Amino acid sequence: MALTLLRGIRTQALFRANAGLFCSTRLSPPARFTTRVEGVQTTSPKTAPTSIQQAAKEAAEQKMQGFEAVIGIETHVQLSTVTKAFCSCPYDYGSHPNSTVCPTCMGHPGTLPVLNAKVVECAVKVALALNCQISMTSKFDRKQYFYPDLPKGYQISQFDIPIAEKGYIDLDLPVEFGGGHRRFGVTRVHMEEDAGKLLHSESGNYSQVDLNRAGVPLLEIVSEPDMRTGIEAAEYGAEVQRLVRYLGVGNGNMQEGSLRCDVNVSVRPIGQSEFGTKVEIKNMNSFNEISRAIDYEISRQIHLHKESQADQIVQETRLWDEASQKTFTMRKKEGLADYRYFPEPDLAEVVLTSEYVDEIRNSLPELPEAKRRRYENMGLSMQDVIFLANDDNVAHFFDSTLEHGADAKLAANWIMGDMTAYLKDEKLSIHESKLTPLELSEMIASIKNGTISGKIAKEILVELIAKGGTVKSVIEEKDLIQIADPGAIGAMVDKVLADNPKQLEQYRAGKTKLQGYFAGQVMKASKGKASPVLLNKILGEKLKGN
Amino acid sequence: MFSAAASAIPRLRCAAPARYASSRTQWSLLRRRPLSSSPNVTPAAAASGPGPLEPPDLPRLAKSARISLSPQEAEEFAPKIQQVVDWFGQLQAVDLESIEPSLRADTAVGSSLREDKAEPFANRDAIIEALPSYVDPYIKVPRVLNSE
Numbered sequence: 001m002a003l004t005l006l007r008g009i010r011t012q013a014l015f016r017a018n019a020g021l022f023c024s025t026r027l028s029p030p031a032r033f034t035t036r037v038e039g040v041q042t043t044s045p046k047t048a049p050t051s052i053q054q055a056a057k058e059a060a061e062q063k064m065q066g067f068e069a070v071i072g073i074e075t076h077v078q079l080s081t082v083t084k085a086f087c088s089c090p091y092d093y094g095s096h097p098n099s100t101v102c103p104t105c106m107g108h109p110g111t112l113p114v115l116n117a118k119v120v121e122c123a124v125k126v127a128l129a130l131n132c133q134i135s136m137t138s139k140f141d142r143k144q145y146f147y148p149d150l151p152k153g154y155q156i157s158q159f160d161i162p163i164a165e166k167g168y169i170d171l172d173l174p175v176e177f178g179g180g181h182r183r184f185g186v187t188r189v190h191m192e193e194d195a196g197k198l199l200h201s202e203s204g205n206y207s208q209v210d211l212n213r214a215g216v217p218l219l220e221i222v223s224e225p226d227m228r229t230g231i232e233a234a235e236y237g238a239e240v241q242r243l244v245r246y247l248g249v250g251n252g253n254m255q256e257g258s259l260r261c262d263v264n265v266s267v268r269p270i271g272q273s274e275f276g277t278k279v280e281i282k283n284m285n286s287f288n289e290i291s292r293a294i295d296y297e298i299s300r301q302i303h304l305h306k307e308s309q310a311d312q313i314v315q316e317t318r319l320w321d322e323a324s325q326k327t328f329t330m331r332k333k334e335g336l337a338d339y340r341y342f343p344e345p346d347l348a349e350v351v352l353t354s355e356y357v358d359e360i361r362n363s364l365p366e367l368p369e370a371k372r373r374r375y376e377n378m379g380l381s382m383q384d385v386i387f388l389a390n391d392d393n394v395a396h397f398f399d400s401t402l403e404h405g406a407d408a409k410l411a412a413n414w415i416m417g418d419m420t421a422y423l424k425d426e427k428l429s430i431h432e433s434k435l436t437p438l439e440l441s442e443m444i445a446s447i448k449n450g451t452i453s454g455k456i457a458k459e460i461l462v463e464l465i466a467k468g469g470t471v472k473s474v475i476e477e478k479d480l481i482q483i484a485d486p487g488a489i490g491a492m493v494d495k496v497l498a499d500n501p502k503q504l505e506q507y508r509a510g511k512t513k514l515q516g517y518f519a520g521q522v523m524k525a526s527k528g529k530a531s532p533v534l535l536n537k538i539l540g541e542k543l544k545g546n
Numbered sequence: 547m548f549s550a551a552a553s554a555i556p557r558l559r560c561a562a563p564a565r566y567a568s569s570r571t572q573w574s575l576l577r578r579r580p581l582s583s584s585p586n587v588t589p590a591a592a593a594s595g596p597g598p599l600e601p602p603d604l605p606r607l608a609k610s611a612r613i614s615l616s617p618q619e620a621e622e623f624a625p626k627i628q629q630v631v632d633w634f635g636q637l638q639a640v641d642l643e644s645i646e647p648s649l650r651a652d653t654a655v656g657s658s659l660r661e662d663k664a665e666p667f668a669n670r671d672a673i674i675e676a677l678p679s680y681v682d683p684y685i686k687v688p689r690v691l692n693s694e
Contacts, residue, residue, distance in 0.1 A: 081662050088665035097683035118662035150689040157622035208684035348658045
């Protein structure tokens with residue numbers, strides 16, 4: 001989808017960059033951010049045209065009018081542990097309200113929290129993946145405030161001594177947005193618990209509380225204010241999601257609420273070292289929304305600066321409204337919240353040994369960044385690299401296919417093209433495909449050695465994904481072996497020409513396009529098995545010869 | 547899995563030698579942190595060693611804790627609370643110059659972690675019974691829009 005953009009009219013890219021904010025039909029990046037195998041189809045271009053990238057860059061700079069944006073993101077990741085952080089209640093998204101609760105997570109008097117070992121393991125995994133410095137000892141603190149979804153009246157969190165600090169994350173921006181590699185800093189990672197859910201009734205003066213989610217473990221990841229555009233911020237969020245899924249610590253689903261991002265945006269004139277007033281934005285439900293919300297907020301703030309109304313920018317929380325594509329002020333809070341942090345007396349320190357940390361470090365899978373660099377070194381285009389490394393399952397399938405000897409570029413094309421298209425149509429994910437990496441590499445080899453044509457391969461691909469089986473057996477069963485014998489093809493050509501004297505005459509008279517018609521007839525006669533290359537060669541010779 | 551931290555005191559030094567240098571500034575911040583993070587107890591008072599602690603702002607504290615006090619009660623309680631604070635304030639007399647701050651007051655050694663194994667609570671009915679206001683399947687509460 002995005003590829004046709006790049007290959008298409010140049011003005012389209014400019015249109016997108018300029019009108020991005022105000023046009024609600026702004027083209028969003030392809031759905032690379034979702035779990036399913038979706039995304040670009042067909043073979044990829046060799047390189048994205050740099051002139052388009054340059055034009056988009058210039059347009060973006062123009063839009064900023066001499067200002068730069070400073071963006072930071074706080075991400076909350078819900079860990080998919082079996083039990084909650086401080087009690088043994090199970091947690092399943094979508095459970096009947098108030099069913100996965102116990103006195104501890106409901107904050108009944110006399111209950112005590114007991115830390116789930118898995119939470120620490122997940123925290124260390126994420127911290128290592130984010131290249132952080134791990135605190136070998138850290139502690140929990142109480143963050144105190146009153147709210148109906150907070151049973152204890154405080155949230156157990158980590159305040160001044162988090163489990164990890166000072167890390168960074170590497171990512172690649174999508175090709176259709178100019179591409180490029182970025183490294184963004186991570187200020188800290190800490191463990192805490194989630195609150196319950198509060199639902200406001202439509203009418204009436206009451207609200208409803210569901211405490212299933214109270215006590216579910218969260219990791220809070222705070223970034224350095226290193227991002228400068230909406231797309232950088234969205235990609236940061238997407239990379240955190242990728243990491244979380246690669247590591248298997250959570251499902252990172254924004255729609256479900258297992259990945260939440262709060263964004264802080266400020267602007268300052270280029271060259272100024274002080275930060276401008278920062279504004280927090282909440283209520284973004286997808287990475288696309290994050291990108292658009294930030295871009296809107298940046299232009300809102302720049303506009304106020306330009307109108308000499310910079311003092312109108314106040315430190316506040318604004319909500320993104322997807323319908324109107326704007327941010328709105330939430331009710332302003334009076335003064336800063338006083339959380340009265342103090343060390344959680346009911347929990348011991350979290351003490352780690354270097355053996356423990358090393359053990360986890362050694363068990364980490366190959367992370368997205370490492371995969372992308374490895375694929376890049378294979379000579380694949382960035383478009384391919386980003387697609388293949390996006391979903392761990394797809395990358396694994398790709399790697400397995402290569403292990404069986406397939407060529408990287410061909411394997412990438414088949415996976416990204418026909419296979420992805422079919423899986424998307426059938427709403428399957430790649431590990432539901434009955435086509436195995438071995439068979440895919442078999443199929444690629446069969447095309448290469450001329451046993452079947454590419455066209456035939458496309459047909460049997462669908463069957464193999466849906467029903468499984470081996471390439472060999474399908475070819476034999478359906479008698480699909482390519483006819484590559486010149487004699488046999490020659491005979492078929494002769495017959496077709498003999499059977500179609502009228503068209504032959506028209507061809508002689510100058511209607512040379514009819515060669516395609518003859519080719520089609522031969523293909524039909526051969527049940528699609530004639531080698532297209534050989535067919536056209538022989539057909540051409542015979543038509544010239546007679 | 548987790549280490550039984552060395553029994554030597556101060557325990558934290560043995561467990562975290564690598565972080566010593568970098569957390570020094572963090573921990574000296576901790577030392578200067580007042581007993582409560584209420585802005586009314588100034589850091590200077592706590593860090594300067596022996597000396598009187600600022601009296602707590604009782605109305606503010608009561609508001610933070612959602613305890614309603616009449617002005618009369620506030621007047622009555624203020625000196626009593628001051629007495630409690632002063633009693634703890636005796637600790638200010640200790641010379642902390644050469645002592646490294648503790649992460650927390652902890653004598654328990656060894657792992658106090660729990661395996662990630664589900665144990666659904668058996669007596670959910672009793673919990674529901676104990677709720678002051680329950681309209682199946684939600685807990686009913688007065689409408690609150692923000693935490694202020």
